[in-house]
Amino acid sequence: MQVILKHQEIHQKITRLAYQILEQCTDQEKIFIGGIQGNGVLLATYLKQVIDAHGTLNTQLFEIEINKDEPWANPIGLSIPESDLKHGYIVLVDDVINSGKTMQYALIKFLQQATHAIKTLVLVDRQHRRYPIKADFVGLSLSTTLKNRVEVDLKSDSHFAYLI
DSSP states (O other): OEEEEEHHHHHHHHHHHHHHHHTTTTOEEEEEEEETTTTTHHHHHHHHHHHHHHHOOOOEEEEEEEEETTTTOOOEEESSSSSTTTTEEEEEEEEEESSSHHHHHHHHHTTTTTSSSSEEEEEEEEESSSSSSOOOEEEEEEEOOOOOEEEEEEEESOEEEEOO
């Protein structure tokens, strides 16, 4: 196991990602930050805190409930009414993107109605895509083998990301 991001580095990347969102959304009055259940929601929460502390952008946080192993098996759920997102600027957030499967299926949920824009944000991009999706905002791009796994711990007091 190799540590690839320590606590301070994770928070520096979160701060940088939040500032990138602020810079790209200067013409927006409100954005929706949707975290994929688990670490995606925790990361989205941290992003919202930084954005709220350093900008005047109105942000609404919501959770995306999805079966990460078989996203087609169950309907994708949202913690807010879908109608709230109509013509909204949505930032889809997860901790790690590897094949792109989870992010792609979550994205399909938002494409079922009119939106202003949909952006994707990940803390770690492993760059092993099997699905046609890219991350618009990336904390760390990492070249790994297919056998490697990236784990991110945002639940404990000392956040870290490591390569297994």
